[in-house]
Amino acid sequence: MEFSHIPVLFDETMEGLNIKPGGIYVDGTAGGGGHSSGILQRISESGKIYCIDQDPSAIATVTKKFENNKNVTIIQGNFGDMEMLLKERDVEGVDGILLDIGVSSHQLDTPERGFSFHEDAPLDMRMSMQGATAADLVNNLPVNEIAKILSRYGEEKYAMSIAKGIEKARNISPIETTLQLAEIIKNSVPQKVRREGHPARKSFQALRIAVNGELIRLEQGLEGAFNMLKSGGRLAVITFHSLEDRIVKQTFAGWAQGCTCPKDFPVCVCHNKPKVKIVNRKPIEASQEELAVNQRSRSAKLRICEKI
Numbered sequence: 493m494e495f496s497h498i499p500v501l502f503d504e505t506m507e508g509l510n511i512k513p514g515g516i517y518v519d520g521t522a523g524g525g526g527h528s529s530g531i532l533q534r535i536s537e538s539g540k541i542y543c544i545d546q547d548p549s550a551i552a553t554v555t556k557k558f559e560n561n562k563n564v565t566i567i568q569g570n571f572g573d574m575e576m577l578l579k580e581r582d583v584e585g586v587d588g589i590l591l592d593i594g595v596s597s598h599q600l601d602t603p604e605r606g607f608s609f610h611e612d613a614p615l616d617m618r619m620s621m622q623g624a625t626a627a628d629l630v631n632n633l634p635v636n637e638i639a640k641i642l643s644r645y646g647e648e649k650y651a652m653s654i655a656k657g658i659e660k661a662r663n664i665s666p667i668e669t670t671l672q673l674a675e676i677i678k679n680s681v682p683q684k685v686r687r688e689g690h691p692a693r694k695s696f697q698a699l700r701i702a703v704n705g706e707l708i709r710l711e712q713g714l715e716g717a718f719n720m721l722k723s724g725g726r727l728a729v730i731t732f733h734s735l736e737d738r739i740v741k742q743t744f745a746g747w748a749q750g751c752t753c754p755k756d757f758p759v760c761v762c763h764n765k766p767k768v769k770i771v772n773r774k775p776i777e778a779s780q781e782e783l784a785v786n787q788r789s790r791s792a793k794l795r796i797c798e799k800i
């Protein structure tokens with residue numbers, strides 16, 4: 493199956509990264525290589541791009557796409573380990589980093605990856621194809637833990653009711669497929685919810701976040717990115733839901749904060765200085781033109797900061 497993914501906020505990201513021809517760049521979420529290609533086109537012979545992805549199928553795609561290109565280094569790994577992955581390759585500092593968080597359209601549209609509640613497939617959801625699957629979680633975690641995941645990562649109002657539905661079903665036989673789980677969720681929520689979009693949407697998002705440790709990896713990735721940026725280097729992060737955007741917003745705000753002394757202190761004693769400049773106070777969202785051609789861009793938010 494061909495890798496189909498339209499890069500979101502492409503022009504805005506290229507502009508936001510302020511690409512220098514001879515610079516060193518990292519695409520921490522290479523996917524189908526759309527944004528990476530844009531960076532590659534903007535760097536010169538002396539520039540370099542490191543393309544990281546944890547998904548073996550994304551790695552196979554970008555390896556083929558950038559075959560024999562000496563400016564590109566492909567790394568299969570987690571961007572949460574970015575600092576280690578780059579330092580292992582003797583990279584000490586970089587000029588720009590992009591994180592385009594979440595799943596690709598390719599992952600969503602490949603039924604056997606188990607991300608979609610529209611297609612019947614094994615309940616997997618692992619981007620790296622390693623570790624515990626979504627089926628492992630729903631079949632083995634205590635009910636309270638499942639409810640906590642659904643509530644925290646999916647902001648699902650009926651989290652406990654769905655968790656109890658899962659427990660009841662798994663006591664009869666293990667939950668193994670996406671449609672099996674989608675049906676259990678549908679039957680665990682009130683009738684009216686069934687009319688407001690697909691009732692499994694929030695729970696599937698929550699399980700995907702838990703399976704891939706997405707929020708903790710994002711926090712680690714931001715920290716690693718900050719450590720790897722040279723002074724004047726830029727970090728651009730695209731998120732697709734409020735939990736992720738909140739982490740990016742708060743992390744950037746923490747870095748940008750100078751003095752943290754209480755307001756009534758006559759002089760500063762903390763001597764904290766801002767570590768970054770926030771490039772866009774409000775997140776950049778997709779234009780009407782982009783929304784018309786790519787529905788997936790509707791929830792995308794781009795934030796950019798520059799290391800001082």
Ligand SMILES: C[S@@+](CC[C@H](N)C(=O)[O-])C[C@H]1O[C@@H](n2cnc3c(N)ncnc32)[C@H](O)[C@@H]1O
Nearest residue numbers: 499521523524525526527545546547570571596
């Ligand atoms: C939205 S897609 C990126 C698409 C890409 N910008 C493009 O233009 O094709 C997200 C990609 O990030 C990868 N990914 C998500 N979280 C990751 C993580 N923590 N470490 C490494 N890769 C990750 C996914 O496997 C997926 O391929």
